[in-house]
Amino acid sequence: MEEKSRPVSLEFFKRPLEQLREPNWSITRVKGKQTLSCVALSKDLIGCYVHYARGRSQPCIDADTCEWCLSGVPRRWHSWFGAVSLSGQSKSIVEITLAVMPRFDEWIRQNGTLRGTRVDLARAGKRDNGRLMCMLERGAKKSNELPGAPAVAQMLRRMWDLPEHTPIIESQAPNVLPLFDRKEA
Ligand SMILES: [Zn+2]
Secondary structure, eight states: OOOOOOOSOOOOOSSOHHHHOOOOOOEEOOOTTOEEEEEEOSSSOEEEEEEEETTEEEEOOOTTTOHHHHTTOOEEEEEEEEEEETTSOOEEEEEEEGGGHHHHHHHHHHHSOOTTEEEEEEEGGGOTTSOEEEEEEEOSSOGGGSOOOOOHHHHHHHHTTOOTTOOOOOOSSOOOGGGGGSOOO
16 A cells, blocks of 8 residues: 655644635825825734836846846835724725835834834825825724734735745844845835
């Protein structure tokens, strides 16, 4: 009798994947005259480099083989976090740019989490391409009074048609400082 080959590794999850497959939350980007006030649900940001190509953002997965990198399309760092509106009515995934990362990074280092923080975002000069500006302050609600955080990485993977388990590195500690050497906004 042939011995059955055993799986090399088994991935464990905190909850069944079916349960994590909640409806996609829309992505909120602050444009022009808009201002956004929300309360963060995620503990930390996750981010990656993206290219704006074919009318949408495309993830830069591997700079050595990425078709956008190779054709000279600039890449930019974007980060995302799950958030709920101040009224508690609408939830979304909020996109932020490198311009506000120092403030978020400092906040998370000082407070240990982004969850529960009130976040106000606006564009300098109220222009679509104006530098993103943010104000962070302690939110009125405690963590246990807020809805659960969405699975942001999973939703982004789904948006980009990437396999569920494409590794997206979620660093334990904020780890953004080396990026400031790069001239990317
Ligand atoms: Zn690329």
